Amino acid sequence: MASYLPNLARDNISLYTIPIAWIVAIMPRFYALSTYTAATNKSNKPIALQPRDFSKIAADEQGLDNKTRQRIIRAEAAQANGFENLGLFAAAVAAGNAAGLEASTLNGVAIAYIVSRVVYNHVYIYNDLLPSQARTATFFVGVGCCMALFVQAGNKTKRTLL
Template sequence: MASLFDTTRNFSLYTIPAAWVIAFVPHFYAATQSKLFDNRSSRTYAQTLEKDQTISKDTKSRILRAEAVQTNGFENLALFATAVLAGHLAGLPAAKLNTLSVGYLISRVVYNFVYINNTSEGMANLRSVVFLAGVGQVMALFIMSGNMLRERAANLL
């Protein structure tokens, strides 16, 4: 059981495909919430949904939020993947890479849940806080990587 939580083994590269899956899941959820989804023209789903009068406003809103959170996840994926790769290039310790990478994944799961179920100003504010927490972890990876590389360069002189 102790090996399950072994932070000396670096698994942060595996969090990149995991982040992709976390970004994709809301679209799968949205597609299963209505019979209007047509996989032959999946990008028109939102427009088709807007015109349909048979689906409740709440259901439409939840589906549209799920599509929006998917877009947000894919927009942030490149930044996250680049930060993880920068950490590897800089030689950050496995424990730091693992902690920040998994922290980002957790923030994305929470973000997805809060965004899809957001119906109040308080939930919207929580969504923003969770988003910034995830971005903060990505920025921490970049800053730590930059510091590590700067120290290495200084030691070469």
């Protein structure tokens, strides 16, 4: 029986991780919206009309307890950070593919980045339970994954040019 799952040591799926990274980046917004509407019993129409003002709307909302308010604001910040890092990740994956890095390297580093971003979102949102150093550490793991792909791509390209 044929398996439909890719062999991560042989099959390059790294380009598919870019849309997954986008989904991971947007998930804190969905968390923030659902938390806001559940806690306030209000429509999210004002947020839909002015999505960039969501943090201010949450900050000014009198119907939220402080813990919930802070989690919503941090979820919005996690979402912004995810989109700020998405270009770096996409460029690193593209550079690795252009240089012809091994599928196992591309897949491993790309999946590690995705995992670091999922952990980053969780740590950032629930920062009232975890120290901020944990958020910083997971951030640098993700950036480190990107830099590793750039360096490996550069090394491979340099060898082929010499």
